[in-house]
Amino acid sequence: NDSGYKLPDGFLWGSAVAAHQLEGAWDVDGKGVSIADVMLAGENHVSRKVTDTVLADGNYPNHRGIDFYHTYAQDFDLFKELGMNAFRTSIAWTRIFPNGDEDEPNEAGLAFYDQMIDAMIEHGLEPVITLSHFEMPLHLVKEYGGWRNRKVIxxxxxxxxxVIARYGDRVKYWLTFNEINNQTSWMNPHHLLQDSGLKDYPEEQAQELMYLASHHELVASALVTKVAHAINPDLEVGCMIAMNPVYPATSNPKDIMMSQRAMQTRYYWGDVHALGEYPTWLLKYFEQKNFNIDITEEDKKILKENTVDFVSFSYYMSWTVSDPENPLYEYDEEKNHGDNPFLAQSDWGWQIDPVGIRYAINWMWDRWHKKMIVVENGFGAFDKLEDGAIHDPYRIDYFKNHIKSVEEAIVLDGLPVFGYMPWSGIDIISASTGEMKKRYGFVYVDLDDFGEGSGKRYKKDSFAWYQNVIKTNGAEL
Ligand code: P53
Structure with a gap:
């Protein structure tokens, strides 16, 4: 069990969550309605329905979360006991600007995060804060059309x-848009709403609107980087990329070309964030499709002058692609994937590929030359509470293999990865399905998909395991 790898001093070992998936208190202290507040519960392969307003009899899991709004101090006690030295969460935009277009912020919301950030620091947790994690104000979606509208910038x-002015004295690391590239799946309305607040659009315009909305987000991200550096040059801003390497399914050169185009398509958001410009192939593609993305000269300047300080990413799985009959190599994320015969899958069909995270870190370094941080990695599984214990060897196994692979990227390949923050430390609501039973934590929360249960916290076997990993700075896995 000894990996023998020694990680650099000061390496961030933590865990990561997002406000809407655990805070609950969805209408407390002046909070406005976010897009997550109108998402009903779904299931594996049953997408979450979105309602127009909050219905009285709907099952909205994000309204409850795990009541972290009221329990964070006790939950941080557990993280401290585990030995974590960092914690990633998001600020719910709707606690600060309930509708998104107010002149003045909501002081009660600002005060809440003041206290939470102070509590993090008191517990020895370096805060890593996401500004937008699938939770934009619903009002901006309905009244402005979401990110397709330039005003939203x-x-x-x-x-x-x-928030950066308010918390910048205590928070050094800021992430702009969570998994901004999930909308590569623009054929799936869930991703368009989650990433870009796109709802009620003509289906044939989905792809163009996705690129338009993304452009506005990219400009906003660059402007926020500029603002943060103006507030304090020591602050660091990162992009956040959902990193799923897309492998060719065979050695057919057409599959190789297709996988290259899939990677170019999924990761151009990283290109713009890290290199400050759009890749040539994509500008040509916009021309060929007659897409009007409205990239102004001023935008180009902003993008070029305000690239990110680091790249943060999530990693859960890899994919394989094959589509030899597609002469244009247009990547369709919903149709082109197949099962990789070399990999096992989770109960939700996510392929388990520890080598892929080392591959991904190398790939990103070669392309972007920015330091990196893992801000999500983990295993969603059914857990069983028996006599106060949860035996989760499958999760330990997943983490063991993935952490080893990250260590190989750092030690053997010499790449700058400055932290590892697995999803989600404590059990929370799943983003894609709205389930509680898809669990990721080292800490079990006694609640079911309908919010029934004591809410009590229990340590899983993986808790003690991760505690020892941190204690040995990754040497014992
Ligand atoms: P859940 C899709 C594919 C990969 C990661 O996911 C994803 C998604 C989300 O739709 O999301 C990230 O809970 C995300 C988290 C999320 C986590 O992965 O669907 O940043 O909010 O909870 C795990 O199992």
């Missing part, structure tokens, strides 16, 4: 400036 920058 100003609303977002104002929100970001407010």
């Amino acid at each position: 100003d609303f977002f920058v104002k929100y970001a400036k407010t």
